[in-house]
Amino acid sequence: MLKVENLSVSYGKIKAIDKINLEVNSGEIVVLIGANGAGKTTTLKAISGLVKCEVDSHIRLDLSMLTDKRTLNRFVGKKATDLLLKVYHSSEVAFEKINSNEDITKELFAKNSKLNQIKLKRIRKKYNYFVKADLLKVKAHRISSYGIAHVPEGRQVFANLTVQENLEMGAFKRHSRKKITEDLEKIYELFPRLKERKKQKAGTLSGGEQQMLAIARAMMSKPKIILLDEPSMGLAPIIVKEVFEIIKKLNESGITIVLVEQNAKLALSIADRGYVLETGKIILSGTGEELLNNENVKKAYLGS
Amino acid sequence: MWNNLYNGLINGLGMGSIYALIAIGYTMVYGIARMINFAHGEFITIGAFVSYGMASLIGANPITMIICIIASMLICAIVSIITEKLAYYPLRKRNTKRITALITAIGVSYIIYSLFNIQFQEIKSSPKFLNLSNTNLTILTIVITLVTVVLLTLFINKTKFGKAMRATSENPSAAKLMGINNDAMITLTFAIGAALAGLGAVVYCLRIPYFKFSVGSDAIGLIPFVAAVVGGIGSLPGAVIGGFIIGIIQQISVAFPETSPWTPAILYSILILILIIKPTGILGKSIGEKV
Ligand SMILES: Nc1ncnc2c1ncn2[C@@H]1O[C@H](COP(=O)(O)OP(=O)(O)OP(=O)(O)O)[C@@H](O)[C@H]1O
Ligand SMILES: [Mg+2]
Numbered sequence: 001m002l003k004v005e006n007l008s009v010s011y012g013k014i015k016a017i018d019k020i021n022l023e024v025n026s027g028e029i030v031v032l033i034g035a036n037g038a039g040k041t042t043t044l045k046a047i048s049g050l051v052k053c054e055v056d057s058h059i060r061l062d063l064s065m066l067t068d069k070r071t072l073n074r075f076v077g078k079k080a081t082d083l084l085l086k087v088y089h090s091s092e093v094a095f096e097k098i099n100s101n102e103d104i105t106k107e108l109f110a111k112n113s114k115l116n117q118i119k120l121k122r123i124r125k126k127y128n129y130f131v132k133a134d135l136l137k138v139k140a141h142r143i144s145s146y147g148i149a150h151v152p153e154g155r156q157v158f159a160n161l162t163v164q165e166n167l168e169m170g171a172f173k174r175h176s177r178k179k180i181t182e183d184l185e186k187i188y189e190l191f192p193r194l195k196e197r198k199k200q201k202a203g204t205l206s207g208g209e210q211q212m213l214a215i216a217r218a219m220m221s222k223p224k225i226i227l228l229d230e231p232s233m234g235l236a237p238i239i240v241k242e243v244f245e246i247i248k249k250l251n252e253s254g255i256t257i258v259l260v261e262q263n264a265k266l267a268l269s270i271a272d273r274g275y276v277l278e279t280g281k282i283i284l285s286g287t288g289e290e291l292l293n294n295e296n297v298k299k300a301y302l303g304s
Numbered sequence: 305m306w307n308n309l310y311n312g313l314i315n316g317l318g319m320g321s322i323y324a325l326i327a328i329g330y331t332m333v334y335g336i337a338r339m340i341n342f343a344h345g346e347f348i349t350i351g352a353f354v355s356y357g358m359a360s361l362i363g364a365n366p367i368t369m370i371i372c373i374i375a376s377m378l379i380c381a382i383v384s385i386i387t388e389k390l391a392y393y394p395l396r397k398r399n400t401k402r403i404t405a406l407i408t409a410i411g412v413s414y415i416i417y418s419l420f421n422i423q424f425q426e427i428k429s430s431p432k433f434l435n436l437s438n439t440n441l442t443i444l445t446i447v448i449t450l451v452t453v454v455l456l457t458l459f460i461n462k463t464k465f466g467k468a469m470r471a472t473s474e475n476p477s478a479a480k481l482m483g484i485n486n487d488a489m490i491t492l493t494f495a496i497g498a499a500l501a502g503l504g505a506v507v508y509c510l511r512i513p514y515f516k517f518s519v520g521s522d523a524i525g526l527i528p529f530v531a532a533v534v535g536g537i538g539s540l541p542g543a544v545i546g547g548f549i550i551g552i553i554q555q556i557s558v559a560f561p562e563t564s565p566w567t568p569a570i571l572y573s574i575l576i577l578i579l580i581i582k583p584t585g586i587l588g589k590s591i592g593e594k595v
């Protein structure tokens with residue numbers, strides 16, 4: 001669903017990441033491990049548009065980003081969405097059909113004569129613009145509309161905003177107040193401690209609570225993919241366990257996870273796949289289990 | 305003696321509420337863009353001339369005053385958006401040092417000043433919208449300022465865009481991740497600040513019989529900036545409190561013939577004194593609430 005190709009980022013003369021390739025499939029937990037300064041944070045920042053990438057870097061999304069009506073809506077507009085769903089029932093099928101370039105007009109005309117070839121072309125163009133486009137060319141503040149949420153390193157909650165306001169900011173790009181309120185309730189169910197503190201300024205929360213808030217805030221944008229940057233940083237083991245439980249729950253609910261962690265053992269134990277970064281390069285990749293059993297990984301990152 | 309003090313106080317409250325309106329612009333722009341917009345005072349000039357121009361077209365009475373206020377606020381907002389896009393935004397995009405933006409703002413200030421200097425050399429008499437006693441005028445001015453401050457506070461604290469402005473001001477890169485367009489928030493802040501200066505300009509002209517092209521840069525000058533710093537730059541209530549404090553001290557000093565010539569020296573001494581005692585200003589925090 002997300003493909004990073006040949007990605008390089010430099011800060012001045014320092015090359016932070018150098019031509020890395022990685023792939024994230026729908027529904028996976030993908031873990032990025034590596035020593036301090038390996039370029040993990042930079043990789044996530046590149047995906048969410050916070051740092052400039054070098055030419056020839058690419059970040060692409062594919063059809064599997066389009067799994068619901070809301071996302072489809074965002075990409076082709078409401079009218080076209082309704083029409084396409086009427087005919088094809090699922091947004092993914094709808095787009096696969098359009099994209100395959102077969103003549104689907106007959107099928108569509110049978111249900112609705114309003115959709116002609118020209119409209120179809122326009123939908124396809126919009127689709128290409130949004131989904132085939134390189135995420136690198138998309139401005140950072142638009143990335144969240146593509147179904148990507150980023151929980152940054154060090155949590156970065158808005159300390160002077162209340163817990164609830166932080167969550168509202170997570171839903172900044174959404175419009176239905178009713179749905180936002182519903183989702184707030186769901187979030188509070190999942191994080192009862194945030195509910196107790198909803199009127200409190202986020203800066204007064206404990207580290208663990210702030211991490212929960214940062215994750216909850218990301219969820220408020222209804223993402224398809226969540227990028228998590230060291231969610232266990234500075235937290236007591238028991239809280240770390242809680243955070244990982246939440247991550248598993250999110251993944252079970254269908255959200256794809258890209259997880260950056262220092263705590264390699266724990267992270268790899270929940271990972272479908274993982275990549276090992278070393279001074280800006282991917283030196284190893286494999287399933288979570290493979291990496292856990294790899295001798296080099298054991299030596300360098302698992303402390304055994 | 306008591307009479308002087310009374311007049312000084314009344315004028316001080318009147319001028320203070322005008323300074324407060326203008327100081328809000330300095331403080332909000334600083335809070336979100338971390339820059340001192342030294343061109344902010346020119347919006348007084350622009351506002352005064354827009355209101356003068358409108359009034360000479362549609363007449364001067366309480367109803368046209370409202371139209372003139374709206375026109376003045378609107379034009380100031382538009383001009384500020386243009387200057388922001390032309391002068392400050394390109395700097396921000398290139399991540400220049402803060403001093404660059406500061407010098408640019410001073411430059412923008414002189415450009416607007418010169419334009420008015422060339423275009424309007426003669427003195428204009430202020431539109432006579434109202435016929436009020438000094439005390440009533442002061443009450444009206446205070447009411448206008450307080451209503452504006454309450455509305456602005458509600459906007460910043462209760463609306464989606466107000467909250468987004470606070471988010472941007474606190475952590476622009478996290479705000480970006482939420483889908484907030486920081487540049488749009490900064491533009492919005494400039495526009496609001498300029499609109500309030502436009503409002504302040506019309507209200508100020510109610511207090512003075514004449515004005516000319518230098519009304520923003522000389523007559524009002526940097527006093528609202530001083531007020532914002534005294535109140536704690538970045539703090540909205542600070543700007544209001546600072547505005548009133550500076551206004552009252554200035555006008556009481558002016559009311560006595562002995563201290564009148566010393567007024568600027570007194571004002572700036574107090575500025576220095578407050579900053580020595582509390583470097584962040586009365587309500588300023590070193591990190592924190594910045595809108
Ligand atoms: N803003 C910056 N300016 C200059 N160099 C930077 C900047 N951010 C990161 N770097 C450098 O880029 C390299 C990669 O940094 P990055 O933050 O991506 O590492 P990381 O793997 O996330 O490390 P950590 O585990 O410590 O968080 C490091 O050498 C770092 O010094
Ligand atoms: Mg990092």
